[in-house]
Amino acid sequence: MKKSVLVVGAGPVGLTMAAELARFKIPLRIIDKALARTDKSKALAVWARTLELLDRAGCADAFVATGLKAETVSISRGDELIARVSLTSVDSPFNYLLLIPQSESERLLEAHLQSLGGKVERGVELTGFSDLGTSVSCSLRHADGSAESFEADWLIGCDGAHSLVRGRLGLPFEGDTLATHFILADVHVAGLNFPGNELVMFWHADGAVVFFPIAPGRYRIIADIGNSPQHDPDLEEVRRIVNGRCPPGITLSNPIWLAGFGINERKVENYRSGRIFLAGDAAHIHSPAGGQGMNTGMQDAINLAWKLALVEHGDAKPALLDSYSDERSEVAKQILSDSGRMTRVAMVENHFMQNLRNFVAHRLLGFSGVQHAMADRLSEITIGYPHSQLNTGSSKNLKGPKPGERMLAEKPFGAGNTPRFALIAADSAEAQTMLQRHARLLEPALRPAEAPGIWLVRPDGYVAARAGADDWPIIEGCLTKIDLAPVS
Ligand SMILES: Cc1cc2nc3c(=O)[nH]c(=O)nc-3n(C[C@H](O)[C@H](O)[C@H](O)COP(=O)(O)OP(=O)(O)OC[C@H]3O[C@@H](n4cnc5c(N)ncnc54)[C@H](O)[C@@H]3O)c2cc1C
Known part of the structure; x- marks a missing residue:
């Protein structure tokens, strides 16, 4: 039996991958060595950005209906509030943080895949x-011990931190392991x-404690325990930490x-x-x-x-797939640096530095501009691909998103069963020619432009090209890079 894609691992990433490929009608298998879904809240x-992207697939509503919307992040020292950051300023239909146990996210993604x-x-x-x-050529082992050979067109390793796929490819997983442990x-x-x-986050001289709401009265607590050996705590230890670092009266x-x-900070190149x-x-x-x-x-x-769907359907040149690693590796570098910085700020040990941190955080996060920037960054709406090899043109005089930046629209980009780029432009003979010439890549109709200019938007809602109202060669240049078979 031969199928196009073998997705290894049915965690949240493998499930998202399989559901997107299934939506685009790409034959696939998704396997997991575990006999059941995780029951952990991990x-x-x-x-917001993840919800926007799930919305294209029609499954954001189920997440929102199941999760708990957190609209504020606060940082305190004992009873003294250092800063409170609102997420409602985020320019997204999902202007909050959705808290939902991973076990539930996986359940919803699996149901979506089944649908x-x-x-x-x-x-x-x-x-x-x-x-x-x-x-x-892939070797599989079934739970009853039987072996199977399977030939796939593509293999996608979504097999987690201890990935066999990464290991067998011999790809170095470069980075560090933090000395500090957490409970x-x-x-x-x-x-x-x-x-x-x-x-709610508490900064204390002994370390940080964070409370993530999961459901009314139920929280995830995370605290650092310095260089103490990694171990599973009992409730007494958690109580001791909370009593020592948080205001009195909290009972668990x-x-x-x-x-x-423990924390690893690593990535493949x-x-x-x-x-x-x-x-x-x-x-x-x-x-x-x-x-x-x-x-x-x-x-x-x-x-x-x-990208894989367009290539597999014979609509795009295989080189399109090279942009995946370039774009996503750049994003991971940024996330590694941001999350590493946040961890180190919360764990500062030196007393003087702790006071300085608290003072600076209080002053900086008192400015609404800084608050908004932090909320935008956390919600991942600022993620983009400014250096993508797919980007073309820019037209500096135009207002609106530049190549690589996210664009929002009432009708989400990339919805439906065929991944298509959207062309946003005033109607003209050139625009119609473009729609016909690149019919296999473009949505069949133009989307109206709100400002003078032309935008070509990818199926994941990022701008691929931006050009002045008559600058069609820029758009043509971008589409020609991708289109496998333009209609002449
Ligand atoms: C305590 C904790 C808290 C976290 N909190 C957050 C958070 O708040 N927000 C956040 O974004 N992330 C958080 N994370 C990280 C998050 O859990 C992971 O990033 C996420 O699970 C990664 O998903 P994945 O699908 O890549 O891998 P995994 O969830 O690890 O799934 C990999 C799957 O592959 C399967 N598999 C492995 N090898 C094979 C094989 N050879 N054959 C077949 N199947 C195989 C495994 O059984 C597993 O089901 C947290 C992690 C932990 C541990």
């Missing part, structure tokens, strides 16, 4: 593979004097999950090797500060899926 944060005809094969492990140049507790909390939809009960973890791709934790891992890991991985999957 990644809680789903940020598109896909099915996770559980208890099936990838044990080896070989890139034959025109296909990938995590999903517990019921009473006496926390903050609104139930606020993410009914633990659901208690765990210890190249997400692609021939017919094999990496996405998600298989390609990059970072501190949970800022809650960006799963979001970044899901956005990897979304970036790759439309």
